[in-house]
Amino acid sequence: MQKLKEILTNGWWNQVRYFRKFVAIILIMIYASGCESLSSGKEPPRIDQGVMNLEAWQLHDDGPVRLSGEWEFYWNRFLENDDFQASSPPAKTGFLNMPGVWNDFELDGKTLPGGGFATLRTTLKINK
Numbered sequence: 001m002q003k004l005k006e007i008l009t010n011g012w013w014n015q016v017r018y019f020r021k022f023v024a025i026i027l028i029m030i031y032a033s034g035c036e037s038l039s040s041g042k043e044p045p046r047i048d049q050g051v052m053n054l055e056a057w058q059l060h061d062d063g064p065v066r067l068s069g070e071w072e073f074y075w076n077r078f079l080e081n082d083d084f085q086a087s088s089p090p091a092k093t094g095f096l097n098m099p100g101v102w103n104d105f106e107l108d109g110k111t112l113p114g115g116g117f118a119t120l121r122t123t124l125k126i127n128k
Contacts, residue, residue, distance in 0.1 A: 047071060049095055053125045067122065070095040074119040075107060084121070096120065 042062055045052050047069025057065065073096035083090055096102055098120065105112045 047098075047122050050092075050121065051123045051125060055125055055127050068098055069122075071098045072121040073102070073105070074121070075102070075105075075112065076116060077119050078117065079119040079121070093118070 042057075044062070044065045045054060045057055047067065049070050050072035052065070052067070052069065054065070059065075073093045074090060075093040077090065079090055093107060094105065096105060101114070102112045102116070102118065103114050
């Protein structure tokens with residue numbers, strides 16, 4: 001038993017543990033770089049003034065897209081889809097870059113506070 005304890009506390013066992021960690025990190029890096037190659041290499045679309053055009057993008061072939069860009073922004077309003085179907089849809093406060101915060105957004109010459117509520121909206125154009 002004493003001999004086993006010496007082997008485990010000496011450098012041999014520690015070297016095996018570090019080697020296993022090294023191999024695990026390398027495998028994770030290989031996997032992560034392989035996931036990147038699943039995309040088609042095309043420039044993914046972005047949301048521009050509240051609209052993302054996915055008509056030329058095939059999720060299966062081209063990969064997923066990030067929903068980042070300029071979202072429509074409606075400050076101090078909780079809106080539902082029906083509100084936008086009305087004959088006179090609500091007026092936008094502006095466009096807000098997402099992901100992001102509205103603390104930098106200026107409305108009527110004043111910067112918006114961190115607390116508050118808003119509706120963010122985007123439209124996705126897809127092939128039918």
